[in-house]
Amino acid sequence: MAKKFQLVDTFEQRTPTTPPETNWKLCLVCQxxxxxxxxxxxxxxxxxxxxxxxxxxxxxVKFDELGKLPRTVQLQRLDEGQGVEATMVAHQAKWHKTCMLQYxxxxxxxAEKRLIASSSAFGSTDNVPGKRARTHSSEATTSGTSCFFCGKSGTETLHEVATFQVDTRVRKCAAQVGDNELMARLSMGDMVALEAKYHSKCLLALYYRxxxxxxxxxxxxxxxxMSRIVLAELVLYIEETHLEEGTAPVFRLADxxxxxxTRMEQLGVALCKKVNxxxxxxxxxxxxxxxxSQSKGRDVLLAFDEDIGEALGKACEQDCDTEAVHLAxxxxxxRRYMFEDTDRFRGSFPGGCQEDSVPNVLVAM
Known part of the structure; x- marks a missing residue:
């Protein structure tokens, strides 16, 4: 039978000692x-x-099964016969946040991934727990040396994703901006398990986008x-003005x-550019x-069909009585200006007599 090889970590070897009592008023981990x-x-x-x-x-318990629990933390002192969890609840155990983050x-x-890698190097994976072991493609393993977003290493510091909150937010942002390439990389697994690294500016740029x-x-x-509401109000204003009796309204588009x-600003909409x-x-x-709509120089005028027809008809009317009054x-x-002229005929026609005998008003006409 072929022998199975396993890497022995001498620093984690334990010596059988009687576990000390736990002071439940101190940190559960470091005491x-x-x-x-x-x-x-x-x-x-x-x-x-x-x-x-x-x-x-x-x-x-799982750290202890992997052999990665330090000597300072012994499960024997955390288990009073009812299990570790029940003992913690009974004594209302406390811990430092920094100590909790280590486990x-x-x-x-x-820890599981490191154990998988070390066991694979010696051709044995029998001692690796199968529940949480996860394998990834070569692209995922090599992405740790470059930024997860830009794919470059550069001279800037690379930070490693340590919480699932970052992974969740990155996925949400990728969906919001519609970055299909980033979503494809995220489909390989969560960023924590991939040990993804990133530049701070790349992550902030994604958040900003x-x-x-x-x-x-x-x-x-x-x-x-708001634009649709204001347009409806403008249509009602034009219709009500048109229904007034005795008026044929003409609207300037600029007005x-x-x-x-003005109405959009009153409704709280700040227009960054002029209305088209x-x-x-x-x-x-x-x-x-x-x-x-009708153009008149630089102005655009708006009027209804029935009002335009009435205005054109009135302009084409021949009012003879009015013309006779104007001529009279x-x-x-x-005649009044001619009678005011006192120049009389003296039996000859000197030079310029015609111009002098005609009133200036008539010459101007």
């Missing part, structure tokens, strides 16, 4: 008095305060709703655009089929 505050799961505001003991007890799920995964994308979408939605801008008058005109014409008044004015 030392420090300035760091102690954390007690019982005092947690979570709905399931006892879950902290469950996780801690399970991780300590969390992340550190447990890393996601933030600006969400803000832009929210702003666009809000501005779109309507100014009214639109052409676009506003098209939206108004689509809502008011009887409205027509003009003749009266001419």
């Amino acid at each position: 030392e008095e420090t300035t760091e505050s102690l954390v007690c799961p019982v005092l947690s505001k979570r709905r399931d305060p006892g879950s902290g003991y469950t996780t801690m007890a399970a991780n300590l 969390n799920n992340t550190m447990l995964r890393r 996601a933030k600006t994308t969400v803000e832009a979408e929210q702003k666009t939605d809000h501005e779109g709703v 309507l655009a100014k009214l639109y801008t 008058s052409t676009r506003l005109k098209e939206r108004l014409l689509a809502q008011l089929p009887g409205l027509r 008044r003009a003749a009266q004015i001419v």
Whole structure:
């Protein structure tokens, strides 16, 4: 039978000693008095305060199975016969946060991966727990030397992902910005298990892109709703003005655009650029089929079909009575100026006599 080889860690060898008693007023792990505050799961505001003991007890047992529990932490002193978790709950065990982080799920995964790597080097994996062992592609293992986002190592410091909160937020941001390439890399597994490393500026750049994308979408939605409300108010204003008796309203597009801008600002929408008058005109014409636009120099005028026809008809009318009155008044004015001229005929026609005998008003006409 072929022998099985296993790497022996001499620093972790234990000597059979009687475990000391646990001082439950101190940190469960280090049993030392420090300035760091102690954390007690019982005092947690979570709905399931006892879950902290469950996780801690399970991780300590698994670390012990892997042979990675230091001599300072002995499960014998944490088990009074009812199990590690029950003993912790009975004594309301406490610990430092820094000590707890040494035995969390992340550190447990890393210990398992190191054991897998060392066992594979000697051709044996019998002692590796199968429940949490995970294998990844070569791309995942080599990504630890480069940034997970930009793929470059560079001279900047690489930070390693240590919490699942970072992985969750990165996945959320990748979905918000629609980065398919990043989402494909994330599909290989969580960033903690992949031992992904990143540049701080790359991670912050992703967060900023996601933030600006969400803000832009929210702003666009809000501005779109307010724009439709203001357009409806503008249409009602034009219709009510048109229904007034005895008036044929004509609207300047520039005035309507100014009214639109003012109303948008009143509703709390800060317009970063000038309102597109052409676009506003098209939206108004689509809502008011009887409205027509006419250009007059630089101005664009809006009026209804029935009002335009009435104005054109009135301009083409031939009012003879009015013309006769105008001619009579003009003749009266001419005669008055002619009678005021005192120049008389003296029997000859000297030079310039014609110009002198005609009133200046008539010459100007």
